[in-house]
Amino acid sequence: MTALQARGVSVALGSTQALAEVSLSVAPGWTAIVGPNGAGKSTLLRVLAGLQRPDAGEVLLHGKPLVQWPVRERAMQMAWLAQQGEASGELTVRELVHLGRLPRLGLFTAPSAHDEARVDRAMHDAECTPWQQRRLHELSGGERQRVLLARALAVDAPLLLLDEPTTHLDPPHQVALVRLVQRQVQAGTTVLSVLHDLSLALLADRLVVMAGGRICAEGTRGDPALHAVLTDVFGGAIRIRAIDSRWVALPHLEI
């Protein structure tokens, strides 16, 4: 069974129809949602994460409506990383990553050795162990993003929802993030991410193309029909080419 499903989901944000009867079954593996600005990608991710109630339709988690899940149990099933994740305050990096254990610990249980080990692992995976005693305001944008990613990994959830996880990351850390996602997928985690960078998105197992609050196409990264839709929703401003046996989106400057 698909872990996460949206059925006929519609969301209006003010006078804008952000999502219009969107249906999606999130397949195991890594799925990337792509599309131009204002396509409704982040809104769809928020709806799937239970952070935005749809005006119509429903979301199912393991076949059960999301709204029927107790919030903590739901949080143990899905970890979420916000777009340009905000974070303020005086917590150290380690204390912040520790918050990822909240769904399992609740507000009142002290962390066990297993929780500490999971936090260590998450920081190691996101490559932020060296700054664990520093505070967020002492870090660069890319470093902060890795800390927030570690916080999401520390939840240890079977579903990982990432909204623009490569924001602020330099190319080496974008590559590291892709490898990390691939390792998570190999370990059995289902990853759903919104990505602006099409070349990174074309490394995902499946792509969902959105425009105008609707899903225009779904398919594997090598699907020529999907490439055609993708080129179309970006107004012909890109071309998708195979380079070194990888699919890459290039800007099309001749338009």
Place this chain on the structure above:
Amino acid sequence: MSDQDHQRRRRLAIGLALLTALLLIAGLAAGSEGWSLMQLLHTWRGPDGALIIGEIRAPRTLGAWLTGALLGLAGATAQGLFRNPLADPYLLGSASGASLGVVLVLAASALGGHAISLATADTLARIGLVGAAFAGALLGVLLTLTLARGAQQTTRLLLAGVVVGVVMSAVSDLVTTAAPDALRGKQAFLLGSTGFLGWSSCAALSLGLVLTLPPSWRLSRALDALTLGVDSAHSLGLALPRVRMALVASIALATGLAVSQAGLIAFVGLVAPHLVRRFAPATHGYTLVASAATGGTLLLMADVLARALIAPQEVPVGVLTALLGGGYLIWLLHRRRAT
């Protein structure tokens, strides 16, 4: 926690403990003739020593600390909950709401022919004042948050707080116009004073601290999670509406109690958490407790100064905290602009 953080927190705890101990002694020594240890010994040995020290200065000193602790706790909780470093009982409308509640009780008693004031209120009247202040504080916060549509926008929150404060103050003026006998009680109340604090006040304030500090501390991890933003905190499985309700109730109770016993005392709730974060940045578990201790120490210091600065006259402690706290904030703003 790094060794440096551990040391900072230890230093702050030791510093606060030492300063509080010194101020407690100074509070017992401060009287209408200024303050000195010799004077304290002289008063202690005198025929009215038990009365002056045991019934006037000791409850006043302890009460000042407890009032400051409640305000410090309310400020730290509000700043964490609303993720806004300017959130404080005053700016959120809870103090002006509590003040209106108190004025309503003063006016009702005046209209009933039994005018009371903070100085003369008996236990029953004080319970009434506490209840009215709590209800008013709750109403003030809720009105401000409704008007500001939440607390995420600093400017909107500040404007809403100012509007609620002005409206509450106007209503309070209208009430005293209808019941002029309550004016004197209101005046003393608006200036903020620790002079009316007796043992019954100390009991009420202690109970308030017991009812607000442990629950707020227990919910401190939710405040930590809120530093990630509301959505992220929600995604971590927190029942945010319940957490918010419990913490707003805690802020209202702490502010309501402080205001009902000592009147309007500005800036302690705003400055105490700032000082804590500056000297020992930490998780909210530590910040809440340390802000309560810092708030207590600040108000105790202001109280001792208020009694000693122009003895035998007293400066209203609320005026002094407004001057000192306002000065600190101006310095902070200037420093930020400079950097």
